[in-house]
Amino acid sequence: MRRIYLDHAATTPTRPEVVKAMLPYFTDAFGNPSSIYSYGQEARGAVEEARTRVAELIGARSEEIIFTGGGTEADNHALKGVAYANERKGNHIITTSIEHHAVLEVCEFLGRRGFRITYLPVDEYGLVDLDDIKRAITDKTILISVMNANNEVGTIEPVEEIGKIAREAGVYFHTDAVQTVGHIPVNVDKLKVDLLAISAHKFYGPKGVGALYVRKGTELVSFIHGGGQEKGRRASTENVPAIVGLGKAVELAGQEMGKEAERQAYLRDRLIKGLVEKIDHIRVNGHPTERLPNNVNLSVDFVEGESLLLSLDLEGICASTGSACGLASPEPSHVLLALGIPPEQAHGSLRFTLGRENVEADVERVLEVLPGIVARLRAMSPLLKTKK
Amino acid sequence: MTDLWSLYSEKVMEHFKNPRNVGEIENPDGVGRVGDPICGDVMELYIKVKDGVIVDVKFRTFGCAAAVATSSMVTEMVKGKSVEEALKISNKAVVEALDGLPPAKVHCSVLAEDALKAAIENYLGHQKLKKQT
Numbered sequence: 393m394r395r396i397y398l399d400h401a402a403t404t405p406t407r408p409e410v411v412k413a414m415l416p417y418f419t420d421a422f423g424n425p426s427s428i429y430s431y432g433q434e435a436r437g438a439v440e441e442a443r444t445r446v447a448e449l450i451g452a453r454s455e456e457i458i459f460t461g462g463g464t465e466a467d468n469h470a471l472k473g474v475a476y477a478n479e480r481k482g483n484h485i486i487t488t489s490i491e492h493h494a495v496l497e498v499c500e501f502l503g504r505r506g507f508r509i510t511y512l513p514v515d516e517y518g519l520v521d522l523d524d525i526k527r528a529i530t531d532k533t534i535l536i537s538v539m540n541a542n543n544e545v546g547t548i549e550p551v552e553e554i555g556k557i558a559r560e561a562g563v564y565f566h567t568d569a570v571q572t573v574g575h576i577p578v579n580v581d582k583l584k585v586d587l588l589a590i591s592a593h594k595f596y597g598p599k600g601v602g603a604l605y606v607r608k609g610t611e612l613v614s615f616i617h618g619g620g621q622e623k624g625r626r627a628s629t630e631n632v633p634a635i636v637g638l639g640k641a642v643e644l645a646g647q648e649m650g651k652e653a654e655r656q657a658y659l660r661d662r663l664i665k666g667l668v669e670k671i672d673h674i675r676v677n678g679h680p681t682e683r684l685p686n687n688v689n690l691s692v693d694f695v696e697g698e699s700l701l702l703s704l705d706l707e708g709i710c711a712s713t714g715s716a717c718g719l720a721s722p723e724p725s726h727v728l729l730a731l732g733i734p735p736e737q738a739h740g741s742l743r744f745t746l747g748r749e750n751v752e753a754d755v756e757r758v759l760e761v762l763p764g765i766v767a768r769l770r771a772m773s774p775l776l777k778t779k780k
Numbered sequence: 781m782t783d784l785w786s787l788y789s790e791k792v793m794e795h796f797k798n799p800r801n802v803g804e805i806e807n808p809d810g811v812g813r814v815g816d817p818i819c820g821d822v823m824e825l826y827i828k829v830k831d832g833v834i835v836d837v838k839f840r841t842f843g844c845a846a847a848v849a850t851s852s853m854v855t856e857m858v859k860g861k862s863v864e865e866a867l868k869i870s871n872k873a874v875v876e877a878l879d880g881l882p883p884a885k886v887h888c889s890v891l892a893e894d895a896l897k898a899a900i901e902n903y904l905g906h907q908k909l910k911k912q913t
Contacts (some may be wrong), residue, residue, distance in 0.1 A: 471899040493879055696820055698844035702796065715844070717819055724820065737819035772802045772848070774840040 393708040400455045400594075400747035401543050401571060402712060406637065406735065407596040407729040409526045413640040413740040414598065420710050425630050426621070435632045441713055442639025446603050449642045450588065451579035455750070458604045458622045459635050463591030465615070467494040468603035469626070470566045470587040473536045473612035475502050478564070482532035486510045486563075488517040488520050488549075489730040494589075495568055496726075499537075508532070517679040518547030518731050527552055540569040540588075544714060544743060545678030546687025548572070555584025559650075564610060569604075570594055571684060574645035576653055586610045596748065597641030601634035656746045657685035659755050663744060664688055666759040671766050677728060677741065686746040689714075691728070691737040694767040694776040698744050703765040709758060714741040736775070788845060789879035795849035800856050803838045810908065812898025815891050825855070825895040829903055831839045834858050834866055839895070847883035850874050850892035863900055868892065 395407075423431030424438050442453070442597050447454040454737045460466045475485065487499050489511045490599060496511075503509045510528045512518050520538055529536075532583035536558045541548045558565035568589035572578050574587075574595025581590055588605040592598055606612055612625065619627035660683075664676055692700060697713030702710050714725030715738070724738035733741075734778070744758065788796075799818050806828040817820040821843030824849050826837035841851040858866040858902060871889040875881050 427799075560887060694842065696843050696847075699796075702845045706797065734818075739817070739820040772799060772840050773842045774813065774822050775842045 395708045395710065396757055397710045397749070398744040398746060398750065398758070399752070401684075401743065401745035403593050403599065404596045405749070406593070406598050407644060408699045409644060410597055410637045410640045414633040414637040416585055417636050421632075423632075425632060426619075435630070438636050438639075439630050439632060441637045442642075445642045445741065446590065446665040449578075449646050450590075451581050452603060452605050453608065453618040455623075456606055456608055457637075459624050459630065459638070460602045460615075460626060461631070462600055462602040463492075463568070463589050464494040465600075466602045467566075467568050467588035467593070468498050469604050469612075470589060470606075470617040471495065471535070471537060471617060473625075474564050474566070474587065474610070475507055476613040477611040478534040479765075482530075482534045483507045484510070484530055484532040484534045485537065486512065486525060486528045486533060488512045488528065488539070489539045490514050490516060490518055490544075490547075490566055490727045491537065491539055492543055492570070492752065494570075495537055495539070498566050508710060514547075514730050516732050517682070518542055518545050518677075518727070519679065519682065520549055520554070521780040522550060522553050522557065525557055530565060533563050534562065535566060537566040540567045540583075541576075541767045542678070542682050542727060544725055545573050545689045545731065546684035546745075547679040548570075548576075548682045548684065549588050551583045551585070556695060557585075559584050559750060572722075574641065575649055575686065575774070577649075577683065579608065580605055587612075590639040592641055597642055598634050598637040601631055603638065610735050621639075656750070659677075659750060659752065660688055662688060662752070663746075663755045663758060664690075666755070667762065669703070670759060670763045675732060675733075675737070677731060682751045687742040688746075690742050691719050691733060692740045692766055693737060694773045695740050695766060697739055697741050699769050700740070700765060703769065704758075704762070707757075707761045707765075709761065710736050712743040712745070714743070716737040726735070771777075781894060787882040788849075789881075791877075792845060792849040792881065793878045794864065795852040795878065796845040799839075799852035801838050801846055801852065801859075804839065804840060805836055805838050808899075810899040810903030812895045812900070812902055814898055815843070816892040817842060820844070821891055823847065823851055823891050825851070825899045826890070827836065827899045829863060832862050832864075834861055834863065836839075843850060843891075844885070846881050846888040847891060849878055850881075850889045851895070852875050853898055854892040863903065866896065866908040867900055869896060 423435040425436040586607040591602040677689040697715030728738035805826040870902040871893040
């Protein structure tokens with residue numbers, strides 16, 4: 393059975409071109425970029441070339457890019473870094489209730505250590521309200537962190553407007569751009585962000601590498617101590633092959649993302665339209681237009697998400713759910729709940745995220761099998777009967 | 781978003797794919813409904829009892845694969861058993877019959893035991909009322 397992978401928001405396959413670019417840096421060009429002889433300088437050159445590529449993609453300067461061990465580290469670095477470098481100025485941080493855990497749990501950590509965190513609500517589509525942000529700012533506010541686009545429901549936040557508000561208030565602004573960089577245009581000056589997190593494996597680069605953009609002049613505490621790498625902000629011998637892979641992924645994304653986003657948005661809309669036509673009692677979660685080109689998120693009434701996922705997997709289709717049966721807390725996705733979706737519907741949520749290798753036939757296959765799966769699960773659901 | 785289900789036994793998967801005794805019984809002698817849609821699982825179990833023996837049993841479940849499989853297994857286990865014997869079926873026995881469940885999913889088997897107990901208690905309650913009248 394051909395497997396259809398529709399979980400690109402979770403991770404993407406590393407492109408063969410990326411792997412090919414990385415390979416020499418494991419073996420022939422294995423040098424430590426800090427060494428002054430030729431092996432070291434080859435590696436240094438490759439790292440700096442990757443840095444330039446990342447900077448170019450987001451309209452930054454190469455000295456404003458710090459390589460990290462992934463998007464989560466980049467978010468951690470940004471939030472803790474700004475918080476501890478600016479605690480004399482203030483202790484207040486503003487974020488939203490739909491951030492990735494890489495931001496939320498850092499905020500909770502800081503909240504237990506004397507910082508005051510404001511978690512802003514979102515509307516039914518997942519959008520944060522600009523007036524809420526303005527109202528939340530106090531003279532103690534040091535940082536605003538709002539994601540560029542949400543990983544679960546795909547809603548694209550009004551980051552540019554938030555950046556304007558933050559700049560006028562003299563507050564640092566961080567955005568988690570893990571779901572956008574490499575997929576849709578992101579420019580740090582247009583968005584007026586001071587810090588921005590990137591992850592390579594979300595756009596066909598390797599896992600375990602990412603980057604943090606830090607606008608020149610931003611006061612930030614170093615994240616890892618123990619060496620002078622990354623200007624002393626992130627000590628540790630550079631992961632040269634992974635950084636090269638990130639650079640290559642950035643290069644390819646820069647060339648192809650415009651066309652690819654258009655193609656995926658077409659498939660996305662086909663999938664949404666088809667599912668809404670073929671299955672009753674479903675709702676599309678997220679924003680109708682301000683939405684990532686590859687994201688489809690649905691709630692299927694009367695059935696539970698894991699059962700849906702497992703049934704799809706038996707048909708070779710890989711998707712994701714906001715249901716949480718078996719996790720420490722029975723609470724479904726915090727994002728879906730923040731959108732005001734009732735818990736029982738959040739438990740029946742299903743996320744498809746498209747990618748480069750998906751074709752129209754993949755969408756057709758989902759439309760062919762999902763209605764039957766839903767019907768089978770509903771036939772054994774006590775909830776449907778109660779509603780009748 | 782969990783990959784726990786990849787740890788399901790073949791038996792769990794088999795019961796998930798082909799659950800036994802799905803549906804409901806008209807004029808049942810006992811009905812048990814446990815769980816909460818807000819928590820992501822609801823189980824409903826119907827029993828038909830003749831001369832103290834469970835002669836038919838059906839279920840409906842909203843929940844994960846573990847919830848579906850334990851519901852299915854528990855219905856297989858009680859069919860033909862006396863009410864007293866059925867009351868002794870523990871969640872542990874259901875889990876064992878399914879060749880185990882991932883640790884985080886064991887709570888689903890408790891739900892199956894609870895649904896069975898609730899259905900039997902419901903039946904016994906009816907019996908008491910009948911005797912009184």
